[in-house]
Amino acid sequence: MNVDRPVPEQAGLLARPALAVQVADALRNLILEGELKGGEKIREIELTERFGVSRTPLREAMKILAAEGLIDLIPNRGATVARRSxxxxxxxxxxxxxxxxxxxxxxxxxxxxxxxxxxxxxxxxxxxxxxxxxxxxxxxxxxxxxxxxxxxxxxxxxxxxxxxxxxxxxxxxxxxxxxxxxxxxxxxxxxxxxxxxxxxxxxxxxxxxxxxxxxxxxxxxxxxxxxxxxx
Amino acid sequence: MNVDRPVPEQAGLLARPALAVQVADALRNLILEGELKGGEKIREIELTERFGVSRTPLREAMKILAAEGLIDLIPNRGATVARRSxxxxxxxxxxxxxxxxxxxxxxxxxxxxxxxxxxxxxxxxxxxxxxxxxxxxxxxxxxxxxxxxxxxxxxxxxxxxxxxxxxxxxxxxxxxxxxxxxxxxxxxxxxxxxxxxxxxxxxxxxxxxxxxxxxxxxxxxxxxxxxxxxx
DNA sequence: GACTCGAATTATGAATTCAGAATTCAATCC
DNA sequence: GGATTGAATTCTGAATTCATAATTCGAGTC
Structure with a gap:
C-alpha cells in the first residue's frame, strides 16, 4: 500500500521514504516470507534492535500493517501476526x-x-x-x-x-x-x-x-x- | 468466575481503542465530511490542538490514513488530503x-x-x-x-x-x-x-x-x- | 497442593525533547 | 527591478522519557 506517494509536481528526486515506511516494508516481508508466523507475538524491543531503529517508527510501521490487516493490534497488549480463520x-x-x-x-x-x-x-x-x-x-x-x-x-x-x-x-x-x-x-x-x-x-x-x-x-x-x- | 483471567481472544470488550485509532477515525470523518478538502495541507500542530493530543498519536493516525489512501504523505514535507485525478x-x-x-x-x-x-x-x-x-x-x-x-x-x-x-x-x-x-x-x-x-x-x-x-x-x-x- | 492476592517487573501508550530538513524572507548583487 | 544567497524560522522525523496498564512471580491462605 502506498504511503509515500510520488511527489505530484516534480517527482521526488532524492526523497528517501520515511523510516516508518522502510520498517513497514521490512516487517511485511518478514511476515510474507513466513519468518514471523501467524499468531506469533511481535516484541517491539526485539524488532527495534533487529532493525536498529527506535520504537517510534516501529510503532508507526505497525499501525500501517494493522491497517493492511496483516497484524492485529490489541490495546495495551501488543501486536500479533494476523491469523486468519x-x-x-x-x-x-x-x-x-x-x-x-x-x-x-x-x-x-x-x-x-x-x-x-x-x-x-x-x-x-x-x-x-x-x-x-x-x-x-x-x-x-x-x-x-x-x-x-x-x-x-x-x-x-x-x-x-x-x-x-x-x-x-x-x-x-x-x-x-x-x-x-x-x-x-x-x-x-x-x-x-x-x-x-x-x-x-x-x-x-x-x-x-x-x-x-x-x-x-x-x-x-x-x-x-x-x-x-x-x- | 474469575474476572482477572487473561482474555486473549475476546478482547476489545472493555479495551478502549488506542488514541491513534480514535484520532484516525476523527480525522477520517473530517475528510469524508468534506471539512478537509482534497489537496488541502494538514497542519500537525493545528490538529493536535483541535484533538487535544500530542503529535505522536496524530502522526500514527496519519500513517493509517495514508495506508488507506485517504491522505498523501510526502517525506519531510507533510501531509495533504489526497486529491484523486x-x-x-x-x-x-x-x-x-x-x-x-x-x-x-x-x-x-x-x-x-x-x-x-x-x-x-x-x-x-x-x-x-x-x-x-x-x-x-x-x-x-x-x-x-x-x-x-x-x-x-x-x-x-x-x-x-x-x-x-x-x-x-x-x-x-x-x-x-x-x-x-x-x-x-x-x-x-x-x-x-x-x-x-x-x-x-x-x-x-x-x-x-x-x-x-x-x-x-x-x-x-x-x-x-x-x-x-x-x- | 491449588488458589488468591499483591508487589515487582516488563511492555505498551503517549508526551516531550532533540535533530535535521524545508520554507520564508530580507539583504545583497547583478 | 529581479534574481540569488543565506540566516532565521517553522515544520517534520525520530529518539528519549515519562506514565500507565498488563504480566509475572512469590508469599500467604485455605
Missing amino acids: DAELADAFPVLAALEGIAGTQAAERATDAEIAEIGRLTARLRAAVEAGDRPGYFEINQQIHAAILAASRNEVLARTHATVAGQIHRARYQANLTRSRWEKAMAEHERIAEALAARDAATLGPLLRDHMMAKLTAILGARRDKTATD | DAELADAFPVLAALEGIAGTQAAERATDAEIAEIGRLTARLRAAVEAGDRPGYFEINQQIHAAILAASRNEVLARTHATVAGQIHRARYQANLTRSRWEKAMAEHERIAEALAARDAATLGPLLRDHMMAKLTAILGARRDKTATD
Whole structure:
C-alpha cells in the first residue's frame, strides 16, 4: 500500500521514504516470507534492535500493517501476526477472484503488444514447468504471470487493493499443495487465458481469470482443511 | 468466575481503542465530511490542538490514513488530503463495482429473511423519495440500501476492502448531480435488485449490482468532468 | 497442593525533547 | 527591478522519557 506517494509536481528526486515506511516494508516481508508466523507475538524491543531503529517508527510501521490487516493490534497488549480463520480466508477468495477478473478485463483492453507477448512466453514456460514436474518453477512463473496481468491492467487502485487482499491470504497462497489433476486443469486454464489475452477478448478473459483464481483458492482451502485436520 | 483471567481472544470488550485509532477515525470523518478538502495541507500542530493530543498519536493516525489512501504523505514535507485525478477515479470505479457485485452474490446466499424484508422496505421508501423529488432523502436511503446489502453479504474482508476503496472516492460520491432520466433508471435498477434479492437469485443479483454501480459511477464521472470544465 | 492476592517487573501508550530538513524572507548583487 | 544567497524560522522525523496498564512471580491462605 502506498504511503509515500510520488511527489505530484516534480517527482521526488532524492526523497528517501520515511523510516516508518522502510520498517513497514521490512516487517511485511518478514511476515510474507513466513519468518514471523501467524499468531506469533511481535516484541517491539526485539524488532527495534533487529532493525536498529527506535520504537517510534516501529510503532508507526505497525499501525500501517494493522491497517493492511496483516497484524492485529490489541490495546495495551501488543501486536500479533494476523491469523486468519478458515472462514475469513474463504471470504477473501471471492474478493480476490473478482479483483483478478477486473484485472483481466482491463488488461485485455490496455495491455501493450509487448506485454501480451511476454505473457505468452511466460505461459509457454509454465507449460514446460508442468511437463518437467517442476513445482517451484511453476509457482514462480505462475506468480509472474498474474503480476504481469495486473501490471498490464494499468490500474493503480486495483493493484493496491489486490496487494492488500492478497497480503491477508499470505501464508495460504504459498502452500504448495497441488494435486496432479488440478495442476493439469490450472495449466489448461492458463493457456486459455493467454489466448483470450492475445485476442484482446475482455469479455472472456475477465470471467476466465476470476474462475481460475476461484478454483485455485478452493483447492488451497480444501488442502488447508485436510492439513489442519491431521495437525 | 474469575474476572482477572487473561482474555486473549475476546478482547476489545472493555479495551478502549488506542488514541491513534480514535484520532484516525476523527480525522477520517473530517475528510469524508468534506471539512478537509482534497489537496488541502494538514497542519500537525493545528490538529493536535483541535484533538487535544500530542503529535505522536496524530502522526500514527496519519500513517493509517495514508495506508488507506485517504491522505498523501510526502517525506519531510507533510501531509495533504489526497486529491484523486479523474484517471485514478475512473480506475476505482470498476474495482468498487466488482466489490458490489460480490456483495450482491453473497447477500443473495447469506441474507436473513429479515434483512431481505428490510431492504425491500428501504427500496419502497427510495421510490417514495423519487416520487417526491427528494434528492437528499434519496441519497440517504440509497446509502442505507447499499450498506445493508454489504452487511447481508456477511463478508468482513469484503466490507473492509469496500470501505477502503469507497473512501478513496469520497468526495465524488457525494456530488448530487443526478439527471432526471438517470435518476429514474437508477430507481428501476434498485427495484430489480430488491426483486432478485427476494428471489435469492445470486446469479442475477451480482451482475445487477455491479452494473448499477458502474452506471452510477459513470454518471458521477461525467458530471464531474462537466463541472471541472466550467471551473 | 491449588488458589488468591499483591508487589515487582516488563511492555505498551503517549508526551516531550532533540535533530535535521524545508520554507520564508530580507539583504545583497547583478 | 529581479534574481540569488543565506540566516532565521517553522515544520517534520525520530529518539528519549515519562506514565500507565498488563504480566509475572512469590508469599500467604485455605
